[in-house]
Amino acid sequence: MSVVEPWLHVMAAVIRGQEGRILLAQRPPGKHQGGKWEFPGGKLEVGETPLQGLKRELHEELGIEVQHAQPLIKVRHVYPETAVLLDVWEVDVFTGEPHGREGQPVGWFETEQLSGLEFPPANYPIVTAARLPEVCLITPEPEDPAVFLHKLEVALQSGIRLVQFRAKRLLPDEYLALARETARLAHSFSARVLLNSPPVMLPEADGLHLTSAQLWQDHDWQPHNGWLSASCHSREELAQAAEIGVDFAFLSPVLPTLSHPGAAHLGWEAFAACVEQVNFPVYALGGLDNSHVVAARKRGGQGIAAIRSLWS
Numbered sequence: 001m002s003v004v005e006p007w008l009h010v011m012a013a014v015i016r017g018q019e020g021r022i023l024l025a026q027r028p029p030g031k032h033q034g035g036k037w038e039f040p041g042g043k044l045e046v047g048e049t050p051l052q053g054l055k056r057e058l059h060e061e062l063g064i065e066v067q068h069a070q071p072l073i074k075v076r077h078v079y080p081e082t083a084v085l086l087d088v089w090e091v092d093v094f095t096g097e098p099h100g101r102e103g104q105p106v107g108w109f110e111t112e113q114l115s116g117l118e119f120p121p122a123n124y125p126i127v128t129a130a131r132l133p134e135v136c137l138i139t140p141e142p143e144d145p146a147v148f149l150h151k152l153e154v155a156l157q158s159g160i161r162l163v164q165f166r167a168k169r170l171l172p173d174e175y176l177a178l179a180r181e182t183a184r185l186a187h188s189f190s191a192r193v194l195l196n197s198p199p200v201m202l203p204e205a206d207g208l209h210l211t212s213a214q215l216w217q218d219h220d221w222q223p224h225n226g227w228l229s230a231s232c233h234s235r236e237e238l239a240q241a242a243e244i245g246v247d248f249a250f251l252s253p254v255l256p257t258l259s260h261p262g263a264a265h266l267g268w269e270a271f272a273a274c275v276e277q278v279n280f281p282v283y284a285l286g287g288l289d290n291s292h293v294v295a296a297r298k299r300g301g302q303g304i305a306a307i308r309s310l311w312s
C-alpha cells in the first residue's frame with residue numbers, strides 16, 4: 001500500500017437490521033462518487049473519537065441513534081481527488097427509523113444482493129467483510145467420512161457459516177468426494193465452504209484457500225468461482241497475499257496452540273499491526289475460541305478461525 005498523507009478519515013457503517021439485512025444509501029449525484037451505493041457515514045471531525053464521529057454522521061444522515069457498534073474493517077484507497085481511510089464499523093443495535101435526512105434514497109439489502117450493486121471502488125473489501133461471518137471453522141483431518149460429516153453437521157447446527165475444508169492426508173479422489181459432501185451439507189445451512197489446496201477446484205465450492213507456500217508459487221490462483229483466501233504467518237506473507245489479490249486471509253498463530261505448545265506466537269499487538277497494513281479482512285487463528293471474537297474485532301480482525309475449539 002502506498003503511503004499518501006494525510007488520509008481523509010471517513011467513518012462508515014454496515015448497519016444490520018432484521019435477518020441480517022444491511023442498510024445502504026445512494027450518494028447524491030453531484031458529490032464524489034455520486035449515484036453509487038454507499039455505507040452511510042462521513043468525515044471524522046477534529047476532536048471526535050471514531051465512535052463519536054460515527055454516531056454523529058448516522059444521526060445527521062439517517063436520524064438514528066447508535067446503541068451498539070464495533071469495528072469491522074479499515075480500508076485505505078487513493079482516488080485521483082483524495083486519499084481516504086474508510087473506518088467501517090458494524091452497527092447492530094440502534095433506535096429510530098432510518099430515513100434519508102438529506103433526501104438520499106436508502107434501502108435494506110440482503111448480503112447476497114451486495115455484489116450486484118455499484119459501489120465506489122474503495123468498497124470491495126467492505127462488501128467482503130459484510131458477507132463474511134465472525135467465525136470460521138477449519139476442519140480437522142478427517143478419519144471416517146461418516147463421523148466427519150456428523151460432526152460437521154453439529155458445528156453447522158451450532159451456527160457455523162464458513163468452513164475451510166482442510167484434509168492433507170486424503171488421496172485426491174477421496175478429498176474431492178468428501179469436499180463435495182461438505183459443500184452439500186454446508187449449503188443446506190446457508191454456510192459457505194473454502195477448499196484448502198484441493199487437487200482441482202470444484203464448481204460447488206465457495207472459495208479456494210491457499211497455503212502460505214502456495215502464495216509464493218508462480219501461478220494464477222484466481223478461482224473462476226468464489227473467493228480466494230490464504231494462510232499467512234507474517235507481514236511478508238500478508239503483503240504477498242495482497243499482491244496476488246486475495247479476498248481475505250488467516251493470520252496465525254495469534255496465541256500459543258495445543259498442537260505447537262512451545263512455538264513462537266504473534267500476540268494481539270502484532271496481530272493488530274499486521275492487519276493494519278492490508279485492506280482485506282483477516283481472521284485471527286491459533287489457540288482461539290468463540291470467546292476471542294471481540295478481542296479480534298478490537299484489533300481490526302474479521303473474527304476468529306479455529307479447528308479444535310469449534311469441533312466436538
Ligand SMILES: Nc1nc2c([nH]c(=O)n2[C@@H]2O[C@H](COP(=O)(O)OP(=O)(O)OP(=O)(O)O)[C@@H](O)[C@H]2O)c(=O)[nH]1
Pocket residue numbers: 010011012031032033037038039040041042043082084086120121122123
Ligand atoms: N460514507 C461513505 N463514504 C465513502 C464510501 N466509499 C467511499 O469511497 N467513500 C468516500 O469517502 C469520502 C467521504 O464521504 P462523505 O461524502 O460521506 O462525507 P460527508 O458525509 O462528511 O459529506 P460532506 O462532504 O457533505 O460533509 C468521499 O470521498 C466518498 O466518496 C462509503 O461506502 N461510505
Ligand SMILES: [Mg+2]
Pocket residue numbers: 040041042043061
Ligand atoms: Mg456522508
